[in-house]
Amino acid sequence: MKTRIAVALAAALISAAPGIMAGTAEAEKWINNEFQPSTLSKEQQMEEMAWFIKAAEPFQGMEINVLSETIPTHEYESKTLTKAFEEITGIKVNHQLLGEGEVVQAVQTQMQTGRNLYDAYINDSDLIGTHSRLQLAVNLTDWMAGEGKDVTNPMLDLDDFMGISFTTGPDGKVYQIPDQQFANLYWFRYDWFQRDELKKKFKELYGYELGVPVNWSAYEDIAEFFSVHVKEIDGVRIYGHMDYGKRAPDLGWRMTDAWLSMAGEGSKGLPNGRPVDEWGIRMEEGSCNPVGASVSRGGAANGPAAVYAIRKWDEWLRKYAPPGAASYDFYQSLPALSQGNVAQQIFWYTAFTSAMVAPKSEGNNTVDDNGMPLWRMAPSPHGPYWEEGMKLGYQDAGSWTLFKSTPVERRKAAWLFAQFAVSKTVSLKKTHVGLTPIRDSDIRHASFTERAPKLGGLVEFYRSPDRVRWTPTGINVPDYPKLAQIWWQQIGDVNSGAFTPQQAMDRLAEEMDITMARMQVADEKANVYGGCGPRLNEPKDPAFWLNQPGSPKAKLDNEKPKGETVDYDALVKRWQQAS
Secondary structure, three states: OHHHHHHHHHHHHHHHOOOOOOOHHHHHHHHHHOOOOOOOOHHHHHHHHHHHHHHOHHHOOOEEEEEEEOOHHHHHHHHHHHHHHHHHHOOEEEEEEEOHHHHHHHHHHHHHHOOOOOOEEEEEHHHHHHHHHHOOEOOHHHHHHOOOHHHOOOOOOHHHEOOHHHHEOOOOOEOOEEEEEEEEEEEEOHHHHOOHHHHHHHHHHHOOOOOEEOEHHHHHHHHHHHHHHHOEEOOEEOEOOOOOOOOOHHHHHHHHOOHHHHHOOOOOOOOOOOOEOOOOOEOOOOOOOOOEOOHHHOOOOOOHHHHHHHHHHHHHHHHHOOOOHHHOOOOOHHHHHOOOOEOEEEEEEHHHHHHHOOOHHHOOOOEOOOOOEOOEEEOOOEOOOOOOOOOOEOEEEEEEEOEOOOOHHHHHHHHHHHHHHHOHHHHHHHHHHHOOOOEHHHHOOHHHHHHHHHOOOHHHHHHOHHHHHEOOOOOOOOOHHHHHHHHHHHHHHHHOOOOOHHHHHHHHHHHHHHHHHHHHHHHHHHOOOOOOOOOOOOOOOHHHHHOOOOOOOOOOOOOOOOOOEEOHHHHHHHHHHHO
16 A cells, blocks of 8 residues: 555656655655544545645745644644644744734734734634735635635635635635634533432422523523532532633633623624624624724624623622632633533633543543543523524634735745645644544544544534534624724723723723724725725614614513523434434
């Protein structure tokens, strides 16, 4: 077999470019020793690598720089894929890892200054509204058909990417290529939920079955049940809720990452609500101009649903989470959960799956002695303002992004590495390492069918049609870096007790409108946002908008309807049948 593969690769290379043999042996080594399993046969993998070797010939010896945030998937790219790529193509890649806030700051700086800080970024698709308006990122649809055609992999297969709609602008053009995806789902201790004595006690106290919460009322009841009534399991003090509240940029993303829409603050519509999205920004159907975030302008950032969402976040953190959780950030919340003293988490990112299936010997108390998870993931529960047809949560789609400020030759070399990192030769193995699937063909591969029982529902979720209800920030947000930085200070003021949720959200909505007003001036004067910058509505009495159908929504008389739960095993069976 090995000889036949080598002959096939040599023939492909000779056919493509007689005399070019650089990287042949290296490609075979990496395919045999690292890039298994794959949805491609080894012959097909060799064919794809032959194309990379030929396309990279003009750039051999070049050194490029790329940037991403720090998660296991990108650590694999930085440590392993850069080495493979250099050995196969002769292009050296420095793949730097930083915190998400630092990545956003670098992207913003490169956009503002035009300086080429990095040759490519893995930048969240949350910036799709920014990139499609500012036109500073490369329009990849036109790039692949034009200037970048000679370095665009004919086996790329865009239709196989589950998140390609997230990286497509309102003009129908693709601006980014997904590199990793993860959703915020509900996480819970399946083993505890199965205990007969706990099920009986919960039913006696609350009048319905202990199970996966469908709504926030049930989540709150379960949080209270474990924190207040159960208190201790197997000699360990346990808690019914986990979250984080450190005053830092990721606290803002905690909310813009669909926390408000889970409560029901936005409008119906996928991938994002229209006319009002999960940020509370209103943009009328058929328009590309946001008109406001505050209720007085038709937005919902300070409406009753948003205020309810922030109040519940703060209340649950104080009442039901372990001591110290309010001082955790995004990254610190993971090891805290793996201690094994938390019953459930309403807003848990599937990017943490790889760490949560670590063996017990590494200090993970949420797996059994055989390494099987004691936990499961399930759909996010929704708040009382949520309606069928709305998105149900957030899905991060970290995506390769090129900027026009990068010199063309460096951009081409970086584009080659970006495609290598998402190629079918590489992507299935990378998905097994980081558990952040991007290709439909990968998640449906037999190797994931075999591994599924050890992953707590990840495979079943990503194979189900439900996955489309978790989506990133959409096109209503005209300038993500400028607006995102406003959020965390306001939310932090709630956690510190300086402001009530209503006061904080009023101030947030006002500052968003002020910032968008500056964008409007810049767009009207200099076409900065391509004519698609904000065009703010004149303020009206909030009652006008609250009495209109849809979002913003008037305050409910009862914000805690009866709790509702579903049986997890029945839910998974439905997913499996639907997929």
